[in-house]
Amino acid sequence: MANPVLKPVAGILVLGALFALPRFVDSPYALHMMILLFMSISQGQSWNILGGYAGQHSVGHAAYFGVGAYTTMMLMHAQQVAPWLGAWAGVGMVAVVALAIGSICFRLRGPYFVLASIAVAEILRLSAINLTGLTNGAEGILATDLPPFKIGATVITDFSTKVPFYHAGLALALATITITYGVQHSKLGYFLQAIREDQDAAHSLGIPISRYKNIALVLSAALTSLAGSFYGVYVGFVDPPTVLGLDVSVQIMLICIIGGMGTLWGPVLGSLVLVPLSEALRSNLITEALVKAGVVNADSRTGLFLKENLSHAHVLLYGVLVVLVILFMPDGLMGFFRKLASRRQREAV
Amino acid sequence: MAILEIHKISKFFGGLAANSDVSFSVEQGAIMGLIGPNGAGKTTLFNCITGYYPPSRGDILFDGQRMNGLEPDKVCMLGMVRTWQKVRPLPKLSVVDNVMVGALARTSSLKTARALAMEQLKVVRLEHRAGFLAGGLPIGERKKLEVARALATQPKLLLLDEVMGGLNPAESEEIIQLILDIKARGLTQMVIEHDMKAIMRISDRIVVLTSGEKLMEGPPQEVVSNPEVISAYLGESHA
């Protein structure tokens, strides 16, 4: 990759291929997987700005994901507001929530931010259950009728296939990657990392700590909100556990832990590992493969047990992965690859 | 003209008076030495001056402006910056990135900041380490990194807390030269140091603290020949 022309050319080729992919692949399942991948990347990148760069480990990002998703869906369902407009209302709501959290939590050190971030997400989840008039409570909001997307009078798409979602997801993922790149290569990125590494030292070097933490929080929350809006509209349904539950927060964080926090490509790597793995578990692909390979008999007790339970096991897998990564790869896959690379370099010398 | 005036600064931790009624002023361009036995309250005084925590009582005037209760970042932007006795590098950032963080206090351009940072690394002779992770440096180089990073914020007054602590004689000599170079550029400095020979060589005036109080203040010669200082400070540390 020493050639300076190679990198941008390779990048443009990959982008072009990604953009054109739906022309060649028409399996809805493959597109669905790609869309999940894009969403996961967007979630991971968003969390990464606050957690990876600024070192403020939010375990409550479901709050922003959920508020974004709910705002967009409620506006679409009750007021017929197009989701690409409603999503911005979601961003506004989330910014308010984030600033409120920031002003409470960032004056405190240590574990308090983590605790408060969870508490806020829980308050919102419980509120969504209880405010039945507004959110339809535990039943959630079902809204699948999207207005056609027009520019001027031309209808660009009427959302009858997964392709427009694919492109929207791709755009969102690229936007979050680009924004993270911009953060990393700016004063903001340096200041956030300085805060992460040593808050007192950073403060003494002229960095207004609270202001920068709040900037990171609002940026991170706003992007997470967009990912939430996208999720709601794509699935056509939101309810409290699926967009506001603690699992959601953990999963968002996990993308970065596995890939590598505070790195540009960490969330991408993490998504590439997590999304296929959990989808394979969820859809019983693994059991089917085992049956096909003759390892287990489909009608035996083990086979039935696997079929019954493996689809619930993806969260167990999250847990096992977190434990393994923290114990053996605390800097995630990116850190692991870097270590490998530097070892190879040393051996070459 | 005094750039820094300290009026009756006191700092209490519970019942302990880490500083009590300390007053002195530092002349523009001078080097003020600050000595005293362990636990005398030297670092506490730096902490109060730079806003790490507010003094319990007293006034701090910097460049004619009252500084009490200002946050450390404001203090830095007004031109006062400190190094830490127990060094605080940003371990997972490279050496040059560490110094750039300091430089970015005054500019938003990464290019300018990088150039400024490299310049400061040359000043402390650490440019060959620019790409290394700060967390992996040996102690001598970490101390230099502290100084380079502080200088990059373009201060008017630099507060150095035991930058020679834990260094070998050759490294200490390098730091002494560095401090004198910085002085030659017109910067004012306050220096905490235990090594009497070093502090004698670099200081224009010296303040002696014991148990939080100012024991005396004067030019180096006067301070070392003062019998009270000898018994209170030297006597103890040589025992």
Add this chain to the structure above:
Amino acid sequence: MAVFMQSFLSGILIGGVYALIGIGLTLIFGVMRIINFGHGDILMVGMYLTYVLFTWLHIDPFVSVLITFPLMFLFGGFLQKVFINRVLHAVAQNQILLTIGLGLVMSNTAMLIFTSDYKILTTSYSSSTLQVGGGVTVSTPLLISFAITAAVTAALYWFLLKTDTGQAIRATAQDREAAQLMGINVKRMSILAFGLGSALAGTAGALISPTYYIFPQVGGGFTLKAFVITVLGGMGSVVGATLGGILIGITESLSAVYISSGWKDVVVFVLFLLVLLFRPSGLMGKSRT
């Protein structure tokens, strides 16, 4: 007034169990400076243990505490020795993440074994009540569990205050390095603390199992409640956690009656945020300068 007394009293009774959970968390935090995000899941393990003992061996849940306590102690010691110990000196977020991960493993393993169905442990006295007078009644299992809680807490205080090991644990909690210099085996204290913390959480699980639904995800809510309790009482303070637990019990019980049961957890979390905002060192802790 009877309604008020009624809910106030049951608040105190359930608060006793909360105190047990909070004390466990605060002990672990005090000695290791680690916030155990898997605390509620340990409680969940205690619940299932009680459930299994009851349905298979017909051991009364309150009697089973005698088995649950030592088993959960061993379980906690094992967790500390095999997992937590490796991150004692790691950055805080890795410690947090590790305990989150362990919690997920526990709850999802329970789901694989027991499925996600809600289980109910029905004893002969599960729904019986006692007249206290003035029209106020209390649930019998709640009353028994409070009595056991009080006994366990008293024993714990005695252990921490009067025995050498207990004092060593407190010394470690106060200042780990100083304790090490004084010749205290800090590693052993950490295992003990995690074991004790888990035993307390497991005991709490056993005590509530006659009155609560048992399901794999039950722990999450208790973890959060334990945080609220420990922050309220000042992190690391055993006395604070005891009082904090009871306070949370009362708050919850009163808001269930006077606001609505759907909002009672929200009230608790809002209270938590208010404490963070105005008294981050906790209601019992010293205020910061």
